Amino acid sequence: MTALDPDLEEVHVREHPLPGVARLFELALSGGTVLQIFTESDSSDSHLAVLPPDADTPVVNLRLSNAEAVTLSSLISGVKFVIRAADEAGAADAASPSTVKLRPASPAVGKRLHEIEVPEPDQAQVLAVIRDDTEELLDxxxxRRCQVxxxxxxxxxxxxLARLVRYLHG
Structure with a gap:
């Protein structure tokens, strides 16, 4: 078995629109365990469930306040977002946020944000930079030029988005 390079692993958070104004966010962990965050924007009914591999019922099911659900979902996805009712009943091609850690081979290294040539700018975009050496969430x-x-x-x-992430990895 070879060890995985943590910079190469991708973590995917899936959002599932549910009837009404509810949303289900799922994060698949290594080993098959799934974290589920259920939110309903017009109520304070939010839950965190932990489903082990091949289980039909969660082993943990915690009730969350709306603020706790938004915060937890933000931590999982790496982006702060606000839960609100969808205008459309969950279009399959809705835009999703993500983060990409720059490696030495990335074509973005050495460029300012507006200089990065995004392959499909009408379908995916680079919005901001998160840097460990700044106090602000976004630089x-x-x-300032992008760096490894x-x-x-x-x-x-x-x-x-998948093509943009591959492009930015270099």
Whole structure:
């Protein structure tokens, strides 16, 4: 068995629109365990469930306040978001956020955000930079060049987002 490079692993959070204004966020962990966060924006009925592999019922089911559900979902996805009712009943091609940690081979290294040539700018975009050496969540210096280790905040439709992430990995 070979060890996985943590910079190469991708963590996927899936969002499932449910009837009404409810959402289900799922995070598959190694080993097959699934974390589920159920939220309903018009009530305070939110839950965190932990499902072991091949189980039909959760081994943990915690009730969360709306603020706790938003915070936990934000931590899992790496992006702060607000839960609200969907205008459309869950379009399959809705845009999703993600982050990409820059490696030495990335074409974004050495470029300012506006200089990064995004392959499909109408389907996926680079929004911001998260840097460990700044106090702010997002680095606001638009003139600072991207460097190895920076995390880019990206958003896009699923297929285009996957292509953008591959492109940014180099």
């Amino acid at each position: 606001g210096d638009v003139e 280790g920076d995390r880019l905040v990206v958003v896009g439709r699923p297929d285009a």
